[in-house]
Amino acid sequence: MSRRIALVPAAGHGSRFGTATPKQYQLLHGRPLLAHTLDTLCDCAAIARVLLVISPQDEWFDLYRWPQAKLDVLRIGGNSRAQSVANGLAALQADDDDWVLVHDAARCCLSADALQRLIDTVADDAVGGLLAQPVADTVKQGSAAGRVSATVPRDGLWLAQTPQMFRAGLLAEALQDPAHPALTDEASAIERLGHAPRLVAGEAQNFKVTWPGDLALAAAILAARKDNA
Template identity: 60%
Template sequence: MPRHIALVPAAGSGSRFGAQMPKQYLPLAGRPLIHHALATLCAHPRIDRVVVVLAPEDLYWSGHDWSALGSRLMPVHCGGASRAASVRNGLWEIAGWARPDDWVLVHDAARPCLSAGMLDALIDALDNDDTGGLLAQRVADTLKRADAADRVEATVPRDGMWQAQTPQMFRLALLADALDRCPDVTDEASAIEALGLKPRLVAADAANLKVTWPEDMQLAELILRTRENRT
């Protein structure tokens, strides 16, 4: 049976965030931000390995204790200059032991609120899919396209619009080929689409937010604390 391998690109500097260290290492609910997603992935019974793609010069990873996450966790120092480059380098790194038909679930290091239920929904929906797909959320708000002066240029119809999330789940060989052909994409699904394929959208919710700006940290902590109090 094909395995499920999580791949978490974590080589970014988080420059937009404006912090003194890479965003993925900022403290969130008592842990480094990246720890929360890794804990969910490492604890999930259907995930066989969790590969974290770090920058070659990363000096922060070794300063934390990751032992509680268990033996599935595998850090590799082969990150690239972009997300796509880090993912592609990570695929090269695992190609020596992973099979071409293994599923690779690429997840943002800055999405700390991933849940086991979201992973189950994604894997259940895609395990027999010919292409693969991604977690995503239907767009509910009215969309505006701005001009160069940040004035409304047009209202964009929201019918059929979804906001992409992660994990994005594709077969290793297919994803590697897509990223070789389209190295400048901002997410894996875009590379798959460029091959003429149609990834499946699997409904998620707003809790799977990406921490992009400082104010997102408070919301992420609220979600994590609320989830913890329910258990």
């Protein structure tokens, strides 16, 4: 029987965040942002293991306590997300039929419902899939001068989220050239092999913390979720 394994690449520093401490270690409700991400994955009964890939030069991980159940930590992160995922897959030595759910460390507001919806929807899919949100706003293309150059039709456009869930063997094949500039996420790697990943409706709350102001929004979401539990 195939397993479901979560893989979290967390070797980046998050240069856009503009702080000396990587954003995955910024505190939310007294705990690192990354801890909230790992909680959701480790608490999911359908996931057998959670693999965290951090940089060999990581100075922060050992300063905190982390959920121990299911969690394995490897200091083999690469210079890019794709390289970190490829390194994690190689170390994982999973069966080709095992499912791997790659999730952004900075998407700390992933809900248990969205995670389970992805797992249930993709379980019998021949390719795999990802959480995503249909684009609701008008999309503008900008020029080098900082002006609108075109309005892009939003019909059929989706914003990719994570987790992105694919078979280990297929994903390893897709990431054989992790330095390829077109590999912005796992789905794009699968697409380069000629496959069409399935889109599974995600949630606006499952956003990626990118800017310092995003911390307040994430804190509010997590607090509201706790109050309603």
